[in-house]
Amino acid sequence: MALWIYEVTIEGALLISQEGEWLVIQNLLSKKLEHHLRILMKEFSFLLNLLFIYILSNMIVSTAVDTIAASQLLRDGETIVSTGGSFELGFFSPGSSTKRYLGIWYHKIASGTVVWVANRETPINNTFGVLMVEEPGILVLRDHTNHKIWSSNSSRRIQTPIAQLLDSGNLIVRDGNDSDSQNFLWQSFDFPCDTFLPGMKFGRNSTSGLDRYISSWKSTDDPSPGDFVYRLDPNGFPQFLLFKGSIVQFRSGPWNGLRFSGIPPLKANPFYKFWFVFNQEKMYYTYELLNTSVVSRMVLGQNGIFQRFTWINRTQGWKIYISVPLDNCDTYAFCGPYSSCNIDDSPVCACLKGFVPKFPNEWDKVDWSNGCVRKIPLECGKGDGFIKYSGIKLPDTRYSWFNVSMNLKECKMKCLNNCSCRAYANLDIRGGGSGCLLWFDDLIDIRQLTENGQDLYIRMAASELGKNLWPNEGNEVFHISIRNNKDKDI
Numbered sequence: 311m312a313l314w315i316y317e318v319t320i321e322g323a324l325l326i327s328q329e330g331e332w333l334v335i336q337n338l339l340s341k342k343l344e345h346h347l348r349i350l351m352k353e354f355s356f357l358l359n360l361l362f363i364y365i366l367s368n369m370i371v372s373t374a375v376d377t378i379a380a381s382q383l384l385r386d387g388e389t390i391v392s393t394g395g396s397f398e399l400g401f402f403s404p405g406s407s408t409k410r411y412l413g414i415w416y417h418k419i420a421s422g423t424v425v426w427v428a429n430r431e432t433p434i435n436n437t438f439g440v441l442m443v444e445e446p447g448i449l450v451l452r453d454h455t456n457h458k459i460w461s462s463n464s465s466r467r468i469q470t471p472i473a474q475l476l477d478s479g480n481l482i483v484r485d486g487n488d489s490d491s492q493n494f495l496w497q498s499f500d501f502p503c504d505t506f507l508p509g510m511k512f513g514r515n516s517t518s519g520l521d522r523y524i525s526s527w528k529s530t531d532d533p534s535p536g537d538f539v540y541r542l543d544p545n546g547f548p549q550f551l552l553f554k555g556s557i558v559q560f561r562s563g564p565w566n567g568l569r570f571s572g573i574p575p576l577k578a579n580p581f582y583k584f585w586f587v588f589n590q591e592k593m594y595y596t597y598e599l600l601n602t603s604v605v606s607r608m609v610l611g612q613n614g615i616f617q618r619f620t621w622i623n624r625t626q627g628w629k630i631y632i633s634v635p636l637d638n639c640d641t642y643a644f645c646g647p648y649s650s651c652n653i654d655d656s657p658v659c660a661c662l663k664g665f666v667p668k669f670p671n672e673w674d675k676v677d678w679s680n681g682c683v684r685k686i687p688l689e690c691g692k693g694d695g696f697i698k699y700s701g702i703k704l705p706d707t708r709y710s711w712f713n714v715s716m717n718l719k720e721c722k723m724k725c726l727n728n729c730s731c732r733a734y735a736n737l738d739i740r741g742g743g744s745g746c747l748l749w750f751d752d753l754i755d756i757r758q759l760t761e762n763g764q765d766l767y768i769r770m771a772a773s774e775l776g777k778n779l780w781p782n783e784g785n786e787v788f789h790i791s792i793r794n795n796k797d798k799d800i
């Protein structure tokens with residue numbers, strides 16, 4: 311095999327074979343060979359440079375591979391494309407920035423829509439960045455001084471690592487002879503940026519402690535993490551929380567078997583299927599496209615809005631399919647504790663039945679954040695019961711307790727027997743309902759939904775339940791629709 315020298319450094323040499331492949335020889339050169347190489351380089355450097363430019367231009371055009379082997383490298387200007395042609399990996403400059411980032415973008419469609427960035431916070435200032443696969447199995451991005459700009463990591467060591475861009479948009483590092491996804495050393499899907507692609511597991515692995523969350527870009531020119539983060543909160547019954555800094559902006563609500571309680575438009579559809587996995591080891595949300603002719607992605611924008619887009623080939627543009635938060639009532643705790651937000655009412659906030667504004671002065675001035683308090687305090691054990699609310703988004707579950715196998719009746723008894731329990735509900739609404747969810751803190755962030763709302767049973771003092779009318783029947787459940795308080799069915 312004929313070799314052409316491109317560069318000799320203290321660390322080793324960079325050679326080009328006749329076939330146009332890059333070869334890196336690291337620390338292998340004998341002093342003598344190095345000497346010869348240096349002479350060769352001096353004499354032919356002009357010729358070699360011409361040759362290099364020729365080969366490079368050929369490589370850019372002809373490269374149709376999806377892998378980078380340990381002996382190869384990816385320079386700025388070169389790209390690799392996944393086998394189905396869906397995604398492309400290479401260097402780019404976002405917006406009007408001149409800085410260089412290593413990223414993944416769509417190839418067949420929407421070229422220029424970046425879905426992942428490696429060196430989000432450490433851009434390269436020139437076009438001499440190089441991506442390499444190094445032993446024992448890491449991806450390393452280096453600048454022209456050979457300085458490490460970014461790298462992947464792995465807890466395992468292998469002999470022949472390769473990097474591959476899969477057609478899902480997942481960049482992986484694996485053993486060259488082992489394509490079992492269980493054995494990947496590293497994958498970009500575990501470190502999402504602002505985009506949630508089909509097949510990604512958005513959530514946590516409790517065993518490894520891996521937390522895959524989405525974070526917005528700082529600006530269209532700067533992919534470094536911006537103000538917003540959307541992540542799965544594992545406290546109580548898990549739910550997704552959208553943060554601006556440390557402040558919760560929006561809450562998806564708990565998964566109810568069909569969807570997240572606070573995202574009613576999430577419904578079965580012809581374009582994608584979605585589900586939530588929740589067990590001892592892992593909890594995550596994921597989705598898959600049903601027909602790859604309709605491409606869809608979810609992105610957390612710089613404005614803190616999490617949107618699903620679908621690609622419209624006719625207009626060659628992305629169309630918004632669903633977005634959250636949607637309105638004021640989606641703003642976390644907009645109406646404070648023990649109140650409900652109804653976007654169709656004016657004002658939108660109202661105390662729950664049996665509750666009054668905590669600070670009437672503030673409340674009257676449209677400052678709802680302190681919410682409401684009970685008119686009559688609970689007297690645990692003295693005949694408390696529950697009021698049933700329907701059609702709502704369940705309150706914050708960070709301080710909740712749950713049991714997947716209890717039925718509603720057992721759930722009610724469990725709540726009744728514990729004086730700090732404030733409310734209960736079914737965990738899963740499918741097939742008439744199952745499982746038990748109990749709340750042990752102030753009930754906050756309830757909203758009235760126009761479709762796909764749920765039932766919640768809120769603990770009330772006996773006297774609030776019209777006990778005087780039915781003196782012998784404790785623990786009564788009253789049914790209330792927040793929409794129309796007069797509809798009391800006993």
Ligand SMILES: *[C@@H]1O[C@H](CO)[C@@H](O)[C@H](O)[C@H]1NC(C)=O
Pocket residue numbers: 432433434435453459
């Ligand atoms: C790029 O330039 C900025 C500002 O001059 C500097 O702070 C940064 O370290 C440079 N980055 C690299 C990778 O050289």
Ligand SMILES: *[C@@H]1O[C@H](CO)[C@@H](O)[C@H](O)[C@H]1NC(C)=O
Pocket residue numbers: 463464465
């Ligand atoms: C890899 O890096 C991430 C982020 O820096 C870190 O959270 C994780 O623990 C590292 N994993 C290993 C196996 O070193």
Ligand SMILES: *[C@@H]1O[C@H](CO)[C@@H](O)[C@H](O)[C@H]1NC(C)=O
Pocket residue numbers: 469485487488
């Ligand atoms: C891959 O190759 C290594 C070393 O040659 C070997 O130890 C390993 O068992 C191989 N893996 C598979 C899946 O064939």
Ligand SMILES: *[C@@H]1O[C@H](CO)[C@@H](O)[C@H](O)[C@H]1NC(C)=O
Pocket residue numbers: 515516517518519591592
């Ligand atoms: C979770 O992490 C453990 C330990 O790293 C690993 O064995 C397991 O395969 C992971 N599970 C998933 C679903 O990624």
Ligand SMILES: *[C@@H]1O[C@H](CO)[C@@H](O)[C@H](O)[C@H]1NC(C)=O
Pocket residue numbers: 600601602603
């Ligand atoms: C996917 O959509 C295309 C175009 O609408 C259609 O021709 C094709 O039959 C669909 N494939 C499946 C598996 O539904």
Ligand SMILES: *[C@@H]1O[C@H](CO)[C@@H](O)[C@H](O)[C@H]1NC(C)=O
Pocket residue numbers: 603623624
């Ligand atoms: C997308 O639209 C172009 C014309 O704008 C057309 O040539 C192409 O076949 C379309 N692709 C698909 C998958 O419908």
Ligand SMILES: *[C@@H]1O[C@H](CO)[C@@H](O)[C@H](O)[C@H]1NC(C)=O
Pocket residue numbers: 713714715716720
């Ligand atoms: C959940 O409920 C079932 C059925 O009532 C019960 O057997 C089980 O012990 C409960 N689990 C916990 C953790 O309380």
Ligand SMILES: *[C@@H]1O[C@H](CO)[C@@H](O)[C@H](O)[C@H]1NC(C)=O
Pocket residue numbers: 711727728729730731750
């Ligand atoms: C009531 O529930 C809380 C929270 O789960 C628990 O800490 C407490 O021990 C329970 N009290 C009784 C009497 O069961």
